[in-house]
Amino acid sequence: MLRSLGDDGVRELAGRYAAAWERADVEAIVGMLTADAKYSMPPLPQWFRSREAIRAFLVEGPLTARWRFRPVRANRQLAFGTYLWDAQRAVYLPAGLDVLALRGDRIAEVVSFLNADFGRFGLPGEISG
Template sequence: ADDAVQETMVRAWRGLARFEGRSSLRTWLTRIATRVCLDALGSRGRRALPRELGAAGTLESPLESLPASRWIEPIAEAAALPGDADPAEALELRESIRLAFVAALQHLPPRQRAALLLTEVLGWTAAEVAEALDSSVPAINSALQRARQTMASRREQVPAFDDFVATTGTDSLLERYVAAFERHDVDALVGLLCDDVIMSMPPYTLWLRGPATIHDWLHGPGIHCRGSRLLPVAASASPAFAQYRPAPEGGHRAWALIVLELREERIAAWNAFLAVETLFPRFGLDLELPPQK
């Protein structure tokens, strides 16, 4: 993402003399960024979440990892959601950064993905998208139809998660989650989970399903999370927390960025992203916390 931003700025600077002001500067930059991203996507494989790569594992499953370039990662809301967006625009933008939506997008060819995002998230017309992608209106409409069919099919194939809206019920759920996590109260944690809950830990391909398996994991390999601290984070339009595990020398050290997906005020997916050296700086998070006084 950082490389794409830099390349967009370079292309914009080189093309500034050709900017005629027929559209807003924001629209012009978005067109450039879209083309940069299309160029990049053409040479990259599909990113995924662990639950898309194979069957659920067990405590005996080997821990195999994949490079960061293979994984969907959380998105910092501060970078993705402009402060001046109106409520309707903010709602569309929030939907576009949810993990489940980003995962479904990976199943679209790059040009279909761009057409869908520009029309349904940014509100562009088919004519504007056609100009940005050097295409025609009929071709864009056809791409949109195929993209929407694929997205609808993906929604039928994957677990359903609720759009996150802060309510008294969800606030209570998250307060109980944090309290139970920091006490390492496994029984209390498991009591907050859906019957078909999923847990994953990218970059590991292993993922687990069901409260019983997660209960055993937390009492087994997950026992090292005992004594952790959680700090709230604005990530992927979902409940999210920075997890810090106790450090041998005192204080706490960054361990994971946790993104929860909810259903009916229970936890349906527990995603712990472990690439903290790259993720935490994007969210303005420290890698270490001093000892609590």
């Protein structure tokens, strides 16, 4: 699906998605999703399906924190190393590897692998604040 967007389209989508997370803009994130989008976080058993369910999850959980996203590729798909702010250490620390499945120019699924090895993807072990 990435080929159909082209390099510029993928960069633009990745930039919009990362920026929306980093400014905690739930409407921008949800606006990029398909109506039947799914969101899961292996190994946790919870998963969410639909824009409304994902919006509620994001507002009540992840978007209450500060994030940084770094784009990578995983299994030929757009992915992000996600970093959560650690106030005690004053750095962003690895939180998960989000792999996105696209349908056209929309996000149909996000699988956030919470135990990903960031080094395997060339991602840093932390990001300064």
